[in-house]
Amino acid sequence: MLRIYYVWEWPVRICHWINVISMIMLSVTGFYIGSPFMTAPDTSMYIMGWMRMLHFSFAYLFAVSVAARIVWMFIGNQHASWRAFFPWLTKEGRTAFIKMFRYYTFTGKQISYETGHNPVAATAYLGIFALFIFQIVSGFAMYGQFAPGGFWEGILGGLNVLVGNQWLRLLHHGVMWLLAGFIINHVYSGWLMDVKERNGTMSGIFSGYRFIEPEDL
Amino acid sequence: MKTDLDAVSPPIPEEILQRVEARGINRRDFIKFCTVTTAALALPVSFIPTVAQAIEDKRLPVIWVEYQSCSGDSEAFLRANQPTAGEIILDLLSIEYAEVIMAAAGHQAEEAKRQAMEKYKGQYILIVEGSIPTGAGGGYCTIGGQSAVDDCKMLVQNAAATIAVGSCATFGGLPAAAPNPTSAVSVSSLVPGATIINLPGCPVNATNLTATIVHFMTFGRLPAVDRLGRPKFAYGKRIHDNCERRSHFDAGQYAEAFGDEAQRQGHCLYKLGCKGPETFHNCPTVRYNEGTSWPVMAGHGCIGCSEPGFWDTMSPFYRRLPKVPGFGIEDTADKIGIGLAAATAVAFGVHGVASCFRKGDAMEEDKVVKED
Ligand code: HEM
Ligand code: SF4
Numbered sequence: 001m002l003r004i005y006y007v008w009e010w011p012v013r014i015c016h017w018i019n020v021i022s023m024i025m026l027s028v029t030g031f032y033i034g035s036p037f038m039t040a041p042d043t044s045m046y047i048m049g050w051m052r053m054l055h056f057s058f059a060y061l062f063a064v065s066v067a068a069r070i071v072w073m074f075i076g077n078q079h080a081s082w083r084a085f086f087p088w089l090t091k092e093g094r095t096a097f098i099k100m101f102r103y104y105t106f107t108g109k110q111i112s113y114e115t116g117h118n119p120v121a122a123t124a125y126l127g128i129f130a131l132f133i134f135q136i137v138s139g140f141a142m143y144g145q146f147a148p149g150g151f152w153e154g155i156l157g158g159l160n161v162l163v164g165n166q167w168l169r170l171l172h173h174g175v176m177w178l179l180a181g182f183i184i185n186h187v188y189s190g191w192l193m194d195v196k197e198r199n200g201t202m203s204g205i206f207s208g209y210r211f212i213e214p215e216d217l
Numbered sequence: 218m219k220t221d222l223d224a225v226s227p228p229i230p231e232e233i234l235q236r237v238e239a240r241g242i243n244r245r246d247f248i249k250f251c252t253v254t255t256a257a258l259a260l261p262v263s264f265i266p267t268v269a270q271a272i273e274d275k276r277l278p279v280i281w282v283e284y285q286s287c288s289g290d291s292e293a294f295l296r297a298n299q300p301t302a303g304e305i306i307l308d309l310l311s312i313e314y315a316e317v318i319m320a321a322a323g324h325q326a327e328e329a330k331r332q333a334m335e336k337y338k339g340q341y342i343l344i345v346e347g348s349i350p351t352g353a354g355g356g357y358c359t360i361g362g363q364s365a366v367d368d369c370k371m372l373v374q375n376a377a378a379t380i381a382v383g384s385c386a387t388f389g390g391l392p393a394a395a396p397n398p399t400s401a402v403s404v405s406s407l408v409p410g411a412t413i414i415n416l417p418g419c420p421v422n423a424t425n426l427t428a429t430i431v432h433f434m435t436f437g438r439l440p441a442v443d444r445l446g447r448p449k450f451a452y453g454k455r456i457h458d459n460c461e462r463r464s465h466f467d468a469g470q471y472a473e474a475f476g477d478e479a480q481r482q483g484h485c486l487y488k489l490g491c492k493g494p495e496t497f498h499n500c501p502t503v504r505y506n507e508g509t510s511w512p513v514m515a516g517h518g519c520i521g522c523s524e525p526g527f528w529d530t531m532s533p534f535y536r537r538l539p540k541v542p543g544f545g546i547e548d549t550a551d552k553i554g555i556g557l558a559a560a561t562a563v564a565f566g567v568h569g570v571a572s573c574f575r576k577g578d579a580m581e582e583d584k585v586v587k588e589d
Contacts, residue, residue, distance in 0.1 A: 002584065034537070035551065036488065039479075040469035047469030106571065109578050148443065148453055148497070161444050165495035166521075166530040170538045170550060177554025181561040188565040192572055196579045213581055 001213075005115055008208045012080050015069040016205055019132075022062035023183070026135075027176050029055040034173055056143060063136045066129075079116030085126040087119035097123070111196060113216045121189060128182055131175050138163075138172045229269040237273055242308055250305045257428040257503060258440065259450045271435035272309050278341040279430075280333055280372060281315035284358050284365040285392040285401055286347025290383040291317040293420035294427075296506070306427050313341065327361035334375050342433065343376035344426075345369065348385040348392045349407050350399035357399040370408055378439050379404060379413040382426055384522055387415035387446075394528035405446060414439045415446040419522035424503050425451040445525060447497070456493035456519050459501040462486065480516055490535040491518030498523045 008016075029051045032038070040047050073082040087093035097119035102108030104120060112118055117125065141159040144152030160168060194201040204210040229251065234244045251269045255262065283291070295318065312318070313333035314326065321329055333341065350357035355364030373379050381404040384390035392401035405413045416425055429448055432440045440448040457463065465471070465485040472480035472489055485491070496519050500511040513519055521531035530539055538550055 002581070031551075036469060036471055038469060039471060039473075043464060043468050043470060045468045045470075049467040049469075103578070104568075106575075111578065111580060113580065145455055145494075145497075146458055148449075148455075157444060161525075164526060164530050165524060166492075166539050169495065170541065173538060173550045174541070174554065177550070177557050180554070180558045184558065184561045185565060188569060192569065196572070198579060198581050198585075213584075216580065 002211050003214055004209050005212045006208055007077075007079050007115055007210045008204055009072075009076055009080060010208065011068065011072045012076060013205060013208055015065045015072070018061060018065040019069075022058045022065065023179060025058040026055060026062060027180065029058070030173070030176055059136070059139055059143070062132075063140070066132050066136060070129075084117055085122050085129070087117075087122045093119055111193075113197065113213075115210065115212055115217065118193070124182070124185070128179075131178060131182075135172065135175055135179075138168050138175075141168060142172065227263060227266050229266045233266075233269050233273050240308060242305060247305065253424070254428050254431045257424050257450065257499075258432055264435075268431055268435050272431055275434055276309065276311045277430070277434055278311045278313050278333065278337040279315075279344060280313050280330060280341055280376070281317075281344040281346070282330075282368070282372060283316050284345070284347035284349050284369065284386075285399065286383065286385055288317055288346070289420035290346045290386075290426075291315070293505075294382075294423045296423070306430065310430070313337070324361060327363075334372060338375050340377050341375075342430065343372050343379040345373075345379060345381050345386045345404045346383055348389045348401035348403060350392065350401045351407070352398070352400035366407065369404060373404065373408040373411045373413070377412070378433060379408075379411060380416060380426065380429055380439075381405065381413055382416045382421040384417045384419045384527060387417040388525040388527070390419070391528055393526075412439065413446060414442060414448060416451070417445075417447065417523040417525075418498060419527075422451070422498075422500070422503055422505060425499070443497070447523075451499045451503075452497045452523065454497065454499065456496045456498055456500055456513070457491075459499070460493055460513055461501060462513060475516075486513060486516075486518040487537065489518050490533065490537055492521030492524075492531050492534075492537075493519040495531070496521040496524050 032051045033048070033055060036048060036051075038047055072080055073085075078084065083089075088097050096112040096114070099108060099110055100112040100118050100120045103111050116122075137156060137159065140152045141156035142165075144150060144154075144156055145160065145165075147153060148157070163171075190202055190205075199211045199213075200207075200209065229248060234247065237247045238244050247269070251265050251272070252262075255265050255268050258264075260268070281291070314330040316326075319326060319329075349365045349369050351366055355366035358365040360368055381387045385392055385401070386404050389397070389401050389403050389406075392399060393403075403415075405411070405415065414429060416422075416429060418425075425448070428450065429440060432438075432448075440450055443449055443452055445452075457466070460466075462483060462485045465483065466487055470479060470482075470484040471487055472484050474480070475489065480486070480489075487494075491513065493513060500519070501513070504511045504514070518534070520534045521527045524531065533540060533546070536549070540546055541548060541550055541553055544553060
């Protein structure tokens with residue numbers, strides 16, 4: 001019999017949506033910073049100024065949200081746990097991963113049915129978390145440059161020396177596109193699983209609940 | 218009438234000025250020089266007499282050597298005109314060896330250098346211009362039969378302090394640009410751990426060099442440096458944060474092409490590839506050639522010459538970001554990114570259509586209630 005499971009606790013959902021909003025805002029403003037597509041007709045305007053202001057404000061929001069989510073990996077339920085992002089560390093996880101991978105590549109018919117993340121998705125999220133951290137670290141390293149000797153330059157300034165200012169910028173810029181690619185993939189997979197699993201994949205990230213047939217697990 | 222300035226700026230003692238004059242230096246020029254140098258070092262005006270005293274009563278021995286260089290730094294220094302800084306400093310220093318200005322040549326000159334090194338062991342300031350080629354056993358650059366590698370090591374080890382001037386001596390510069398055929402290195406990579414200060418720039422700004430020397434003469438040590446060994450007084454702020462075009466950057470007014478109306482109006486050169494946001498240097502405040510101008514003021518974006526590896530990382534000079542390795546020169550990060558995003562969208566679109574036609578893979582088929 002179908003049961004209703006509380007899978008995504010409220011901190012997970014809040015962080016998820018803050019991340020969505022910040023990523024959109026950071027990409028739009030970041031894209032403008034990279035290639036200012038609007039030119040101000042007169043000097044009294046402050047277009048780039050506002051774009052940067054928004055970029056840095058959402059940067060702080062995003063950083064806090066990612067940090068909070070990482071903390072929750074150690075507090076929250078099994079689906080929020082850091083272990084969920086390393087599915088292939090266990091034997092069952094590896095089997096499930098292959099099953100799911102074969103489903104996605106049309107070489108297998110069976111979906112690996114899970115209460116939380118499916119193992120392929122979880123692996124992608126591991127990569128996404130790495131990209132998030134990279135964006136935050138590289139972003140704050142660049143941000144710190146306006147104030148040498150200040151807090152951010154103090155802790156991350158070494159990165160500018162190690163990687164070089166320009167490469168850091170190029171990577172920060174490039175990762176935006178990787179994240180855009182991820183979002184396309186993520187929304188698509190969410191839709192696909194919503195259609196095929198019929199267990200409320202999409203609504204789960206709004207309400208926290210999923211409809212699970214325990215026998216299928 | 219007493220002004221506020223008198224209160225904070227004690228006068229330079231008369232005896233010092235007289236001694237300076239006796240040496241044929243104009244006292245006005247000397248006062249100006251001390252004032253400008255104190256300001257460049259970001260010291261309070263109350264330090265002007267200290268600086269005057271320090272530079273007047275010492276004659277600091279200096280050895281200036283060049284390896285893989287274009288002599289641009291020597292030129293910049295000799296043309297330094299901040300009240301004839303070149304002349305003043307040349308009068309106050311004891312330049313023992315400097316290829317561009319010395320009369321001696323050949324073995325005679327090399328002998329003079331060796332003697333100066335012995336005589337002032339541990340006391341002289343070494344100024345190095347140009348990178349040092351380590352390839353071919355040091356054979357790419359030899360002076361009087363000695364390789365630049367050996368020459369530089371010897372001079373650095375016997376100096377009180379070494380000042381690497383220009384981007385080649387500090388970070389390898391042009392000779393070290395990919396593929397670096399001569400395996401050129403900077404002074405600090407050749408002699409790690411030695412007392413070396415880096416004054417990058419192409420060329421070095423003479424005011425900063427003079428100020429560094431004066432700091433050494435005044436306090437007996439080199440000024441405080443940043444992570445790259447550059448003095449903070451000169452490299453402590455980003456060009457972009459002191460730039461006179463910055464208000465146009467913030468407003469969103471950019472020159473789109475050289476010679477367009479916006480460029481002539483003084484708008485920001487960001488879209489023409491200005492590297493001011495990535496470069497630390499005091500060009501906007503100190504400027505070049507008697508404070509006349511500097512690149513961005515003259516209408517050309519900064520090319521980031523005082524950052525490590527600038528030749529490789531700051532190019533293309535007229536693009537903001539470096540070329541993406543492995544892609545063509547016309548492929549910007551955005552073109553590649555849009556391509557990537559589009560390819561992802563197409564791939565998943567196709568996957569989606571295929572998945573729609575897939576039969577028998579949906580779950581819980583038995584629980585679906587068909588309504589009529
Ligand atoms: C999803 C996350 C993010 C995305 C997609 C993003 C995107 C971008 C892009 C595309 C640029 C333009 C780079 C260029 O072409 O030069 C940029 C610049 C920048 N970003 Fe981000 N960013 C993100 C997060 C952050 C964070 C967390 C910070 C932290 C403070 C940050 C700080 C900066 C800074 C300082 C710049 C340079 C701004 C300037 O030159 O004035 N970014 N960002
Ligand atoms: S011209 Fe260059 S340094 Fe000046 S504000 Fe524009 S980008 Fe910054």
